[in-house]
Amino acid sequence: MVTRVKDSLANRFSTSGEKPIAIPPALLALVGLLLVVVLIPFLYLIIRAFEKPLPEIAQLLLRGKTIEVLGTTFALLAMVVIVNILLGTAIASGIHFVRLPLAHLLIVPAVLPLAIPSYVFTYTWLALVPSLSGVFAAAFILILTTLPYMLLAILVSLRRIDSGIIEVARTLGLTRSQIFFRVVLPQIRGSISAGALLSGLYVLSDFGAVSLLNVETLTVSIQNMFKSSYDRGAASVISLMLILASIVFISVDERIKDKKAKENVFKRLTADDSRIKSLPLKFFVLTSIGIYVTLALFLPIYVLISRFIGNPNPLDFAGLASAAISTISVSALGAFIALLFSAPLGFLIATHAGRFSKISERIILIGHALPGVVVGLALVSLGSKLGPIYQSVFLLAFAYALLFLAKAVASMTFSLQLVPQVLKEVAATLGKSKTKVTTSVVFPIALPSIGLGTLLVFLTAMKELPATLMLRPTGMDTLATQIWSYAAINRFNDAAPYALLLVLIAAIPTFLLSLPWGDWESKSAASKTRVGSLT
Amino acid sequence: MTSLDVSHLSVNFGDRTVISDLSFTLKAGEIASLLGPSGCGKTTLLRAIAGLLQPRAGTIRLGTQLVGLSSVVLPPHKRRTGYVPQQGALFPHLNVAQNIAFGLSKKEFSQVEISETIAEMLALIGMSGYENQMPTELSGGQQTRVALARALAIKPKMVLLDEPFSALDAELRNELRSEVVALLRAQGTTAILVTHDREEALVSSDKVVLMRDGKIAQYGSPEEVYESPISPSVAVSTGDALVLNAHQAKDGSTSYALSSPGAPSTLANTNNGYVVIRPEEIAVSKNASTGVGGTLIQLDYYGHDAMLVVKLSDSTEIIRARVAGPMDFAVGDLVKVEHRGPIRFFAND
8 A cells, every 4th residue: 555655656657668776785785774774683593482392382373272372363354444444435435426515624533543442442431331252343443443443544534436437438428326336436446445454463463452342362372372371482472374365465455456547637626516416315324423523432432531530549740740741762772773775765665666665665564463461472582692682762662663664664665755856856966966965955844744644654653552561660550551441351440541531632633634724636546555555 | 168079989888879970079158959759869969068978989088178988087076067958957846046056065165155146046037036935936937047057057068958947838938048058158168058049049049959869960051951951851850841852963953843934854864862942931922933833732821931732733742832922812813822932951861
């Protein structure tokens, strides 16, 4: 999905066929070094897993418990992804094609739940219905959590469909539903797949919701093995299985990707009278958005506020403040490391298309498939050999950087490609050397977008739970760990202030990003990348 | 301002040859147009001169300085060519003054000199007072003007314009084009203008480089390429042209549908080929005594002139003639047509 944005931009700005410029050796070395650093935890996991004799690995993989956990994981994955595809396609198409009051604002409440991590959803729903547990409850929560990814991905591509094509199809005698299946659906297939990928990866790597609802998925298994027996080898084997599942999932999406048409000048659906006027459809769209927003936004917020106000115990200001400070500082450090790493990687991908770029991109994408539990496990195992870094905030920040590197690099690449090739060429003919072009043209134009990308990595890191649980220094609590710990022992009132603070901080940028400011289309590419960054 | 010498230049994109063995020269202060259909390599040639891509073979000299050789290429930032791409490509994060001053290094020029240059350039393009405007606040024509000022501010050895007017509407386009050409002439700038507009190429330049498939089809002054095309296809690419079947006798006399009656046309001794005629070289009248008879079958009225399409009575040829308005023709009129111009004969190969 991220690569798709990049491809279309690269096509638009590159002068076709010209010889690729050779990669400067310094950049090559730096990127090579970074890739090794990124790969070390992953390789270490493989080594640990294969320290076990093969029959033992086979026995571990084939025992009843493993099969059961695997089955639960895939059942959950299938439920969430299938419901998401159906609901997401229906609601997004409704928002786009049906004439609705305040249509451009409808998307805002539907996207705001992105600010709420799965374990906060679970916590608020547990506070409402304490008996909630099991795989169906987990599916329900994870659908609430991930539906906005689907909606955003599909809406962005719906907005790119040339409405001229739809008008032509109508004049050729197709009915509305024929148009949807024969004209619209083929053009948004890729985005549906991208949305399914995002929500699916979320499910595979989720720890918070499933652990609170007593569902044993792969992530919970790994965490349990890690905590109880300290059999790191077994945990590593299961981790590799989880990574494999994610990679298979990613490669399925790669296959479904749109064969993208060149971006031509086209007409977009803007005039209200070209939208469908149908009362039943209008009712369906508004009701489904209404139900979703109630379940995923109003109810959770209501629970948080009422639990916060209704708490008979005095607010633990010191605890809240120290958790907030820990959260902010370690997330900021993680975002900063991710920024440092993403600069050379993004620069390489944005400016030097070629095999090396492709390989680097793939390696970084592995990070996308690494669940927090796995990164946590790998770094704990590795970190215990690293002396002072182990049990320090640096290791946790590094984990954040690894987990969100794919997002940081996608944002960096996108930002750098905001600068059209022709501007760099003009600058060159005006006497600016390559370095000077970068400092005087590329960075000033790309900087706001790079800043926004870094901010998003920072906010995502703040919500991270499983790696934080495994890697935080003894005695350090973050907002996420506090919410999870209190919710796990049903102290819902005590969790409320932490959850409220976290949601509030995360909601602000989500809100800003979802606003249909100015020209949506020009930002559509941006929001497409951003959707990824919000994960 | 310097001269330009392009010699045996070849450029490849991968396996595809985009420019092959192309040579031409330009004197200091001359303005040349690169004219040709899209994909003929004109933009590639411009980019090679600017140093934005590397040629496979051949040399490019600016004045006496060798800037481009297949093996050694002077990078674009050391060439001092002023580049004006399509739609200007102003730096969106800089205002008008900062855009114009972009190429003036603070090491070489004092702040006072830079301010003076900005003021001078703004006066030159008639945009004094626009210093602090951002590019998005400017109209298309203003953006092109600022892009030109930005290129001229570095006192370039030559200015390279890549279809700078293509995004503008017709009226503004003509106005801005004559303004820019006048400005380039006043500055004595050597310049190359890439265009696919035939009239634009003829009206703006001293030399027309007519390109086709990565090669030069014809090179010369606008009058030369228009009046004396070296082939029927060159004639068609510089303006409207009639291509009629013709025979040329040993004595040099040519017969074709409009040749004066009595011209020898014994097929045995002739050389078959074509005659190329410009529509404005054909006179049409309703009551002349001379000329070839025909019927007016179509009339395209443009206001200042009109294109008449005449079907000849004694031949299958269709003649198109441009006549100045006002006139009193109507479709269906019986008319006489006469060719009053040079006979350009091209033999079949």
